[in-house]
Amino acid sequence: MMWAIFSILVENKPGILFAVTHMFRARNFNIDSIAVGVTDNPKYSRMTITTFGDEKQLEQIRKQLDKMIDTIKVRRLDEHKTVYRELAIFKIRVADAKENMEVNEMIKAFGAKAHDSRRDSIMAELTATPDQIRAFQELASRFGIIEMARTGIAALQRSGS
C-alpha cells in the first residue's frame, strides 16, 4: 500500500464535492484526507485528496477522477517534488506547572504555536507534514489529548517537475 496525493482542479459549483467523494465510496476506495478551497480564479476550486492503495488502485482512482466531467485537471503529485502541509490543532491536558513547561517546550521544538495556555490545558497549532503531525500527536498523547482537529493537506508540486 502506497500513500498518494491527488490534486484535482474542479469547477467551483455545488455538488462536485459530493460527486467526487461519492465516486471514492462507490468504487471502494478510501479517502485518507481531503481539503477543498477556492483558487485564485473563483471559477475553480482545488481539492487535495490523500489516499492509500496499490499502484493499480491509484491508477484507477486517477482515471476515474479524470473521467468525471466536472474535474478539469487531475494530477497525482510526486511526494518528493511537492510542498505539502497540514494544519492540526490539539487541546492537550497538563497536570501541573512542570507538564505545562514540558508541553510548551514540545510545541517550540515542533515549530508549533501555543494558544490558550491554562492551568489544566494548552492548545497547540501545528502546520507540518502528516508524519510530523503524527509524531507530535504521539508525544502529546503521553500528556493526554482532550481534543484534536486536522485540516487535511494542501499541496502544490514544485515548478518544473
Added chain:
Amino acid sequence: MSDNNNIKTITGAQALMEAMEREGVREVFGLPGGANLPMYDEFNRCNIRHILVRHEQSAAHMADGYGRVSRKPGVCFATSGPGATNILTGIATAQADSAPMIAVTGQVNVNMIGKDAFQESDIMGMANPVVKYAFQPRTPQEVPLAVQKGFYIASTGRPGPVLIDIPKDVQSGCAHIRYVDEFKIQGYHPWTEPDVNNIGRAIDTLIRSDKPIILAGGGTIISSAFAELQALAEFLSIPVVTTFKGKGAFPENHALSLGPIGMHGHAEANKIISEADCVLAIGTRFSDRSVGTFEEFESHRSIIHMDVDPAEIGKNQTTNVAVVGDVRATLRIMLATLQERGISKTEGGEWVRHAQEMHRYWQENLKIHPGELGAAHILRKLREVLPGDSIITTEVGQHQMWASLFFDVITPGTFFSSTGLGTMGWGFPAAIGAKVARPDVPVVDIAGDGSFNMTENSLATSILEDIPVIVFLVNNYSLGMVAQWQRTFYDRRMVGVDQGQCPDYVKLAESYGAQGIRAHTLDELEAAIKTAVKSDVATVIDIPIDPEEDVLPFVAPGTPLTKMILPS
C-alpha cells in the same frame, strides 16, 4: 430557427422543447404529473410526439431501447418525487450498458427545494452515481444550454444517460432565451485519437501469437464497427467470440464465429478462448460474467485491449497492449497499417481448423432438452421464421441466456439486452422504443414470464400508440433462473420462485386489445410467429415450457471459464 434570431422571450418549458427539436427529437416517452405540467403543456404547441407510458420505469426503458437502436439519445419525461425515483432503475440500466438517454424530470419550485415539499425528491443526489452527467437549471436562461450539453454528453465518447431536473417555476418562468452555436465543456474529452504506435504493438503481438482470438464487446456495436471487425477477422483468419453484450457484433453464422463466452456462453467459445494465447478485446469492460475470474483469464495469454473509455484499461484485467479511442477508428487504422506493412492475408491454419471443429462438435453434440418446446427448439424456430434484420430485445433470466445460446444473430447490431444491470422488465418497453426507432422491421422481445410481469402494462402503450411489437413469452410459470440456482446450489430447496398459472397471458393480451396466441407445438409456434410478424397490433405468443429445464452450459460464479457445468 436562424442563428441571427437567437434571442427571444419564452418560458423555460418552451425553451426545453425548442432546444430538443433543434437536437432532432421527434418522440418523448413519459408520464405527466404536478411538477412537469408546464413542459407537458408545450406538447400542444410543438412537433414532438408524446408517447404515454403506464409507469415511469418503462418510459426510461423505451428511451433506452430507442437510443440503442438509433444510436441517438432517447428521451423520457417524469414528474418530481416518485416519478423521478421510478425512472432511476431505467437510468441505472442505461448507464450500466452505456446507452444514450436524456431523462427530464420535473422538480418542485426553486424556493421549495430542501423544504421536504410535496413530491420533492433529491433526484440530483440519488441519480449522481448512475448518470453520465446531471443538470439542474435554476433559471429559464440555463435550460437551452443544459439541453445542448446534455445531448452532446449523452451521445459522445462512451454514451450514457444524462438527467435534466427542472424546477417547475423554471419551466413556467419567462426569460430572454439565447441559443449558442458553440460551447465548451472544459473537463470533458470524449474522444482520444488512437495511438498509432500502440496499434503497431497490437499488430506485432497479434501476428506473433499462435492461437489468437478476437473478443468483441458491446463497444463494437455502439461504434458500429461491424465491417471493420469482419474485415480484420477475415484478413488475419482469427476466430471471433463475443461478450454477451457484444452478441451479434459479428454474424453468428460466419465461419469464424464461435458465439458469446461467459457464464452461459457457448461451450466452444469458452473452450477456445481458454486455449488462446492472445486475446484482442474490442470495446469490452471484461465483466465478471464474461471472463469468469480475472486472475485465470489474464494468465497464460497476452491481452490487447481497445476501448473508448481510458478508465476501462486495467480496471478489471491487466493488459499487454492498450489502445484508447473509438474502436471503429482504431480498427480502421489497424487495417490500413496491415496493408502498409505489406502483411498478406492469412489463411486459416491448424488453430482455425481446431476452433471450427470445436464449433461443429458442440453444435451437433450439446445435449438439449428433448421436449418439443425445449428452449433450443423454440429459439431455433424463431430464428428460422423471423426475417434476418429483425430486432431482438430480451428480458432477464433463463430465456435471455437461451436466446444467447440458441438464437443466432445474423445482421450485426440487431440484438439488445440489459446485460450490465440485468433489469427484469427491460425487454418489452425497450422493444417498444426500438420499434419507434425502426418501424420498418419486426421487433421481438424474447421474454420470460417473471420479467414480463414487471412491465406488461406497456401493452397499453403499444396498443394505444400503435407500436406493434411481438412478445415471445418463454413461459415456465416461475422465476426460472432463480429456480435453477436453487436446484443447483441449494439442494432443490425452492423458495419464492413459483408464479403459478397466473395470469392467463392470452386473455391478458386480449384485454388490452392485443393479440394473444398460445403455442403447444412447434407447428403452432411457427404459425403464431408468422401471424405476429404480419399483425398490426402487438402479439403475445405464450409458449408453455418445462419448468425444470436448466440453462446449460453454466460456469458457476467465481470459477474460470474452463469449469463449465455441461448437460449430463
